Amino acid sequence: MRAQASLQSMPAAAGIGLRSPHVGEVLSTQPGVAWLEVHSENYFAAGGAHLSQLETIRERYPLSLHGVGLSLGSTDPLDRPHLEQLRRAVNRFEPALVSEHLAWSSVGGRHANDLLPLPYTEEALRHVSRRIAAVQDALGRQVLIENVSSYVGFAASRLREWEFLAGVAAESACGLLIDVNNIYVSACNLGFDPDEYLAAIPPTAVRELHLAGHTAVPAPAGELLIDTHGTPVADAVWDLYARALARCGAVPTLIEWDTDLPPLTTLIAEAAKADAYLGALHADAA
Amino acid sequence: MPTLRELQSDFLAAILDGGVGSSVRVAEQFQARLVAGAYGTARGLAVYTNNAEHHYLESLRKSFPVVQRLVGEDYFTQCAREFRRDQPSRTGDLHDLGGPFPAYWHDKHGDDAYRYLGDVARLEWLYQEASTAADHAPFDFAKLARVPTEDYDALRFILHPSARLFSSEFPALAIWRENMRSDQEPEIIDLGAGGERLLLARAAAGFAAGIDVRPLVHAEFVFLQAIEGSLGFGACVAAAAAIDPDFDASAALETFVYGQVIVDLAAEHP
Numbered sequence: 001m002r003a004q005a006s007l008q009s010m011p012a013a014a015g016i017g018l019r020s021p022h023v024g025e026v027l028s029t030q031p032g033v034a035w036l037e038v039h040s041e042n043y044f045a046a047g048g049a050h051l052s053q054l055e056t057i058r059e060r061y062p063l064s065l066h067g068v069g070l071s072l073g074s075t076d077p078l079d080r081p082h083l084e085q086l087r088r089a090v091n092r093f094e095p096a097l098v099s100e101h102l103a104w105s106s107v108g109g110r111h112a113n114d115l116l117p118l119p120y121t122e123e124a125l126r127h128v129s130r131r132i133a134a135v136q137d138a139l140g141r142q143v144l145i146e147n148v149s150s151y152v153g154f155a156a157s158r159l160r161e162w163e164f165l166a167g168v169a170a171e172s173a174c175g176l177l178i179d180v181n182n183i184y185v186s187a188c189n190l191g192f193d194p195d196e197y198l199a200a201i202p203p204t205a206v207r208e209l210h211l212a213g214h215t216a217v218p219a220p221a222g223e224l225l226i227d228t229h230g231t232p233v234a235d236a237v238w239d240l241y242a243r244a245l246a247r248c249g250a251v252p253t254l255i256e257w258d259t260d261l262p263p264l265t266t267l268i269a270e271a272a273k274a275d276a277y278l279g280a281l282h283a284d285a286a
Numbered sequence: 287m288p289t290l291r292e293l294q295s296d297f298l299a300a301i302l303d304g305g306v307g308s309s310v311r312v313a314e315q316f317q318a319r320l321v322a323g324a325y326g327t328a329r330g331l332a333v334y335t336n337n338a339e340h341h342y343l344e345s346l347r348k349s350f351p352v353v354q355r356l357v358g359e360d361y362f363t364q365c366a367r368e369f370r371r372d373q374p375s376r377t378g379d380l381h382d383l384g385g386p387f388p389a390y391w392h393d394k395h396g397d398d399a400y401r402y403l404g405d406v407a408r409l410e411w412l413y414q415e416a417s418t419a420a421d422h423a424p425f426d427f428a429k430l431a432r433v434p435t436e437d438y439d440a441l442r443f444i445l446h447p448s449a450r451l452f453s454s455e456f457p458a459l460a461i462w463r464e465n466m467r468s469d470q471e472p473e474i475i476d477l478g479a480g481g482e483r484l485l486l487a488r489a490a491a492g493f494a495a496g497i498d499v500r501p502l503v504h505a506e507f508v509f510l511q512a513i514e515g516s517l518g519f520g521a522c523v524a525a526a527a528a529i530d531p532d533f534d535a536s537a538a539l540e541t542f543v544y545g546q547v548i549v550d551l552a553a554e555h556p
Contacts, residue, residue, distance in 0.1 A: 041381070042381075045418030045419075046419055047421035047422075047447065047488075048488065049488075049496070050418075051421075069379055071378055074294065075290055075291040075294055082378050082379065085379070104294060106298075111374075111377060112302060113342060113375050113380055114337040114338050116294075116297060116298075116334060118290075119290065124290050127290060151322065151333040151334065152321065152322045152327050152331060154319065156287055156288060156293065156319065188323070190323060191323055219329050220325075223325065
């Protein structure tokens with residue numbers, strides 16, 4: 001039996017995204033993975049077996065709650081019922097980390113239920129920073145904000161994404177969850193240098209890294225990368241991850257996989273690979 | 287320069303309404319405000335359009351697996367798209383989307399040979415509701431002991447938050463059970479076998495416990511329905527006795543209390 005994870009600390013090691021088909025196996029086999037992350041909205045229910053299951057898992061592993069539906073960047077009023085459900089989940093599971101996205105999903109009350117990009121303007125920077133601060137106030141804790149994959153950008157943007165992200169971290173005092181695959185996907189799609197992105201990130205604000213697979217889709221002109229979370233992490237993303245670690249130091253790193261979910265062992269093998277990168281960093285530092 | 291609000295409104299219109307009538311022109315104009323790689327802004331926007339539809343439809347597939355199996359994936363997808371046009375998402379939590387879907391099936395096939403789909407969809411949604419309803423401690427008998435005997439007739443019992451009563455025209459449970467397993471061909475169900483009265487409630491113990499689905503006789507159903515409707519115990523017994531004069535209220539009460547279906551007394555009985 002593992003020691004109860006009561007101290008809310010997240011190790012600088014690799015975790016995996018826990019999806020419902022794997023919950024039973026994680027409970028019964030207690031695989032040796034450093035920590036787990038779940039989607040917050042999957043635990044908004046008032047009660048039921050899956051909440052009890054997560055409470056048991058939470059006693060065995062450090063946990064991260066990762067939200068996908070709060071629509072932080074929307075110009076609609078903050079979704080207080082959604083935020084209240086998140087607050088209840090945070091109080092119930094006492095996760096080591098809580099994260100949301102630098103994105104919006106809804107306006108005028110209509111939801112796309114997808115992570116949509118913001119224009120990188122001063123207006124948007126002030127708006128989203130205020131919203132993040134409001135969420136942190138409501139939860140009584142720091143929230144990590146994740147960069148998303150983009151397929152279009154806005155002509156109105158006056159800041160680069162990395163400048164915007166650093167600005168948000170400075171204004172709202174949030175932490176950063178840097179998704180290395182998302183940087184790579186957006187860099188390929190929108191034509192920027194991912195290393196310029198990494199170089200501009202305030203390393204002390206980075207509390208978590210994400211790694212996931214993407215899919216290249218041929219288009220009549222050029223190629224489009226889509227953040228599918230349905231394949232192994234690409235070699236180029238592993239290379240970028242090594243450079244992210246060099247920049248940020250050893251940071252908890254998550255393997256995310258959502259579509260065409262493979263056996264749990266595949267996720268654990270990907271996590272072991274990330275652990276090897278983290279281990280190499282520790283060895284270099286020693 | 288357009289405001290953030292304007293950009294978001296135009297963006298959402300482009301990805302959610304972009305293919306519909308006059309919005310096509312609006313969407314094309316909006317693309318001039320975007321940038322993308324060589325693949326172009328229309329292709330980039332299409333990723334968001336596809337994602338939005340995919341997330342919505344996947345949520346319905348997860349909530350209504352048996353309906354999908356009964357009608358086939360293609361027809362389910364066609365109907366789910368039609369439903370989405372009528373009921374666009376207004377929630378950041380995808381688990382909330384399926385509530386009106388049973389009524390959609392009932393309306394769409396209410397007058398034809400597929401009328402049973404409405405019953406099956408309603409059963410699937412109640413199952414989901416029962417799975418995610420609040421927890422509740424078992425019945426506290428000390429509370430009951432404090433109620434004077436002369437107040438028993440007015441006693442109002444409370445059902446477990448997960449308890450759902452279901453009645454149908456068709457044998458929905460038989461259809462559902464036959465089609466829950468995807469690894470075997472379902473048996474033929476006689477649709478003329480008549481309807482069902484069921485109680486769905488979370489099984490009493492253990493975090494791996496699922497949902498108990500149990501058939502009720504008519505008087506039991508009316509008895510629990512009266513409790514659910516906050517009637518006093520005397521009125522609940524009378525309602526059941528009107529269906530079956532031999533209804534044993536004490537035995538029913540014991541069964542449902544020990545089965546953790548009845549879990550509390552109303553607030554006026556502290």
